[in-house]
Amino acid sequence: MTSAAHHPRHSARADALMDETDVRPYAEDADGAQLDRAERAALRRVPGLSTETVDVTEVEYRQVRLERVILVGIWTSGTVDEAERSLAELAALAETAGAMVLDGVIQRRDRPDPATYLGSGKAKQLRSIVQEAGADTVVCDGELSPAQLVRLEQVVDAKVVDRTALILDVFAQHATSREGRAQVALAQMQYMLPRLRGWGQSLSRQMGGGGGGGMATRGPGETKIETDRRRIHEKIARLRREIADMRTGRKLQRQERRRSSTPSVAIAGYTNAGKSSLLNRLTGAGVLVQNELFATLDPTVRRTTTPAGRPYTITDTVGFVRHLPHHLVEAFRSTLEEVAEADLLLHVVDGAHPAPLGQIASVRAVTHEVGAADVPELVVVNKADAATSEALAALAEAEPRHVVVSARTGQGLNRLQELVAAALPNPGVQVDVLIPYTSGNLVARIHTDGEVLAEEHTADGTVIQARVPADLAADLDAYATR
Ligand SMILES: Nc1nc2c(ncn2[C@@H]2O[C@H](COP(=O)(O)OP(=O)(O)OP(=O)(O)O)[C@@H](O)[C@H]2O)c(=O)[nH]1
Numbered sequence: 001m002t003s004a005a006h007h008p009r010h011s012a013r014a015d016a017l018m019d020e021t022d023v024r025p026y027a028e029d030a031d032g033a034q035l036d037r038a039e040r041a042a043l044r045r046v047p048g049l050s051t052e053t054v055d056v057t058e059v060e061y062r063q064v065r066l067e068r069v070i071l072v073g074i075w076t077s078g079t080v081d082e083a084e085r086s087l088a089e090l091a092a093l094a095e096t097a098g099a100m101v102l103d104g105v106i107q108r109r110d111r112p113d114p115a116t117y118l119g120s121g122k123a124k125q126l127r128s129i130v131q132e133a134g135a136d137t138v139v140c141d142g143e144l145s146p147a148q149l150v151r152l153e154q155v156v157d158a159k160v161v162d163r164t165a166l167i168l169d170v171f172a173q174h175a176t177s178r179e180g181r182a183q184v185a186l187a188q189m190q191y192m193l194p195r196l197r198g199w200g201q202s203l204s205r206q207m208g209g210g211g212g213g214g215m216a217t218r219g220p221g222e223t224k225i226e227t228d229r230r231r232i233h234e235k236i237a238r239l240r241r242e243i244a245d246m247r248t249g250r251k252l253q254r255q256e257r258r259r260s261s262t263p264s265v266a267i268a269g270y271t272n273a274g275k276s277s278l279l280n281r282l283t284g285a286g287v288l289v290q291n292e293l294f295a296t297l298d299p300t301v302r303r304t305t306t307p308a309g310r311p312y313t314i315t316d317t318v319g320f321v322r323h324l325p326h327h328l329v330e331a332f333r334s335t336l337e338e339v340a341e342a343d344l345l346l347h348v349v350d351g352a353h354p355a356p357l358g359q360i361a362s363v364r365a366v367t368h369e370v371g372a373a374d375v376p377e378l379v380v381v382n383k384a385d386a387a388t389s390e391a392l393a394a395l396a397e398a399e400p401r402h403v404v405v406s407a408r409t410g411q412g413l414n415r416l417q418e419l420v421a422a423a424l425p426n427p428g429v430q431v432d433v434l435i436p437y438t439s440g441n442l443v444a445r446i447h448t449d450g451e452v453l454a455e456e457h458t459a460d461g462t463v464i465q466a467r468v469p470a471d472l473a474a475d476l477d478a479y480a481t482r
């Protein structure tokens with residue numbers, strides 16, 4: 001398969017559409033990652049490997065199951081660059097989900113059309129583009145109301161999905177742990193609930209349901225919708241219970257870490273910023289690194305030490321994206337609590353991205369929503385090897401408290417480790433003790449839970465000056481030399 005197959009095919013129709021001043025073609029050259037993207041899509045398309053979404057319910061869930069897609073965006077405000085970047089991100093999401101992106105169009109409008117998202121004339125043109133390109137799905141760069149989805153499907157005569165459904169689909173494909181799967185399923189159910197009627201209608205339309213005109217749009221009977229709705233409610237309740245149970249386990253682990261006073265560092269950041277790469281660099285954790293969105297969904301906790309040998313835990317978390325669907329944030333709350341309860345937040349930023357400041361803002365919107373606003377934050381500007389010096393300077397100006405690194409080349413990692421060590425909370429009480437060799441376990445505890453300032457082995461035992469947590473200080477009281 002040649003990479004050309006993945007490039008937008010600008011048909012005569014598409015060109016006609018683009019000729020109008022209010023419609024811009026989606027600039028496929030907005031970033032340089034086309035080859036990667038093509039490869040990814042090609043890999044994804046090996047037959048038999050496509051990951052279906054989890055069996056969500058007996059109800060006919062509209063699986064995204066993307067194949068050949070056309071992207072559609074509405075450019076309401078900001079620059080055309082921003083609008084095109086937004087569509088480029090949508091393309092990356094679609095390809096991560098396994099789709100082949102054939103074309104993309106942007107319409108300039110004050111706001112989406114309440115009936116068909118695109119204006120009605122443009123929606124009709126889109127129908128031709130879809131037909132000529134042989135596409136089977138249209139992906140809209142926003143969250144559409146149930147009614148908009150149905151109306152646009154009717155006009156375009158192809159499956160229409162929105163950005164939210166696409167993100168949910170990527171999450172569903174990437175979730176591996178029991179908790180992650182339950183979280184995604186919960187978000188999918190909640191997304192589906194208000195859309196039951198609409199989907200029922202358009203499904204019945206596509207299946208040629210009903211007889212003539214009016215009948216075709218009536219959809220399944222009330223009873224069926226009511227039954228479906230009740231089933232989904234039951235499923236949502238069950239998933240909530242399951243997630244709450246798993247959350248308890250996670251909480252206990254955190255309490256255990258807290259009791260032993262091991263400081264915790266959480267890595268957060270926009271998807272694909274290099275969070276997992278950084279964790280691997282810092283700990284050798286071997287977490288999956290992929291030039292894909294949302295490669296990581298399950299938090300990975302690793303123990304490591306500061307250069308001086310002080311232990312701390314470091315957690316890799318799910319990446320964020322602009323307009324992360326609210327249900328997902330809600331469903332992943334227990335995972336994101338790792339961030340809220342950390343002693344330090346490493347906010348990883350892709351320094352080579354064309355608009356890193358917007359990504360920083362998106363990430364903060366989520367970290368604040370999950371209660372992490374008060375966690376001390378260190379901005380880690382990653383991919384320094386690929387970033388321009390102008391971009392790095394702009395970031396430095398916007399984010400004075402930052403460190404520049406490259407997980408790829410190792411640049412700046414020593415400095416990062418020093419900054420992390422300095423930012424970890426102080427273990428508290430300073431002690432001066434002489435511990436007999438018969439109580440070696442206490443010396444070991446000082447090393448794991450505290451920070452050793454000076455240590456000397458004498459004939460009578462180990463003389464240690466250290467900072468330790470209060471409970472350990474109490475246990476050491478009997479050995480105090482001062
Ligand atoms: N040039 C360059 N690329 C990097 C660097 N760090 C990571 N990458 C690349 O960026 C891509 C994403 O890396 P990941 O570590 O998977 O990113 P992530 O933030 O964990 O992504 P998600 O888990 O999907 O949210 C991969 O293709 C990495 O090889 C770096 O310092 N320089």
Ligand SMILES: [Mg+2]
Nearest residue numbers: 275276295296
């Ligand atoms: Mg990752």
